[in-house]
Amino acid sequence: MIRTVGLHKAFGPKTVLAGVDLAVGQGESLCVIGQSGTGKSILLKCILGLVAPDGGQVFWQDRPLDAATRPDFFRRFGMLFQGGALFDSLTVWQNVGFRLRQRMPDARARALAIEKLARVGLGPETADLMPAELSGGMAKRVGLARAIADDPEVIFFDEPTTGLDPIRARRINDLIRGIVTETGATAITITHDMDSVRAIGDRVALLQDGHIAWDGPVAGMDRAAPLAGFLGRS
Template sequence: MIELRDVQKSFGALHVLQGVTLTVETGSSMVIIGGSGTGKSVILKCILGLLRPEAGSIRLDGTDMTRGDRDAFLARFGMLFQGGALFDSLPVWQNVAFRLLRGALKRPKAEAREIAIEKLRRVGLQPGVADKFPAELSGGMQKRVGLARAIAADPEIIFFDEPTTGLDPIMSGVINELIREIVTEMGATAITITHDMTSVRAIADDVAMLHDGQIKWSGPVADMDASGDPYLDQFIHGRAHGPIEAVR
């Protein structure tokens, strides 16, 4: 579904992506791991076209992502943002139905609300939450609202940016379980970026380790612990010593 070949992206003298090559199979759940500042979010932004690489290619379903109707291209995606990124001034249902109330996916208001309430139910929230504002919800509930928004338009591809950041272990487990269930039910292709190894093991089919602007290892999550790759081994076990230098 998604193919990156030798993708390079710099910001001035800072070379963030230095030849990233990665393939994400249709209907699979890929998790990209790596330290802070290694370029995980930059990969997502390049795929979405928010950033333009200086070199390399990115293909979606075999088609160059820089060609064709951009609105139609973006309509295939859903995204759960790291901090939730909910609009404080909008009630929950309008947050969930944001894409359904405008643009190419616009639906009648009553229909959009109905879809929003259905998606809220899917993530375990009662219809009464629909008319509340984000500030009235706990962090875990806000994250579920963000997940409901990500799936509101039934996208083919879903991005999850640090989906469990700021959540306690129990709520993190709930969110991981929801993500796995929803991706499987929808048959969606998913890319998640995270530091949380519990999330990796819960939601990944495949894992890619990003370091120094390159994919150091990629493969099935079942092969991760016995990979023999020193970068991956140090990261997943949280060791201070190894090829990845800790910033002090």
């Protein structure tokens, strides 16, 4: 469904991506892991077109993702940002229903937004709060509700559990797994949290030195030699 071929990206003399080849199938949940600073988020931004790659190509349903096809792609995907990236000047429901409000009346968009908030475990009383009034865990949930508001075919999760305590991180992982399973959406998760990988992923890819150093099923990662250092095994 989504495929990258030879993605390159450098910032000055520092090469971050040195030819990344990666493919995610329909309905599959892929986790991309790697140490901090290895370019996981840059890889994600290159796929989305938020950062222009220096070389290589991204394909979506075997069509190159470019200025012509990206608007259609954006209508079919959702994204949970690392810090939530909620719009400060909008209420919770306006954040969740941001895209819905562009094509339906506010009352309908609000009702749908409240449905999505319920899906992530937040009651209707949160709908009129401002993002500044939310805790970190609640902001993640609102971000997740926004990501799924338009029933996307593909969902990207950028470090979904960063900044959360283990209990809230587990809840977010469970929510993501439930949503991905329930909707059948394709999921790409950027993380360095192995609990997230085990909870969310079907497949895992290790990004190291600008390349995909290992790519295989989550069930097999404990035996994979290239992952030994990352998993803390000797």
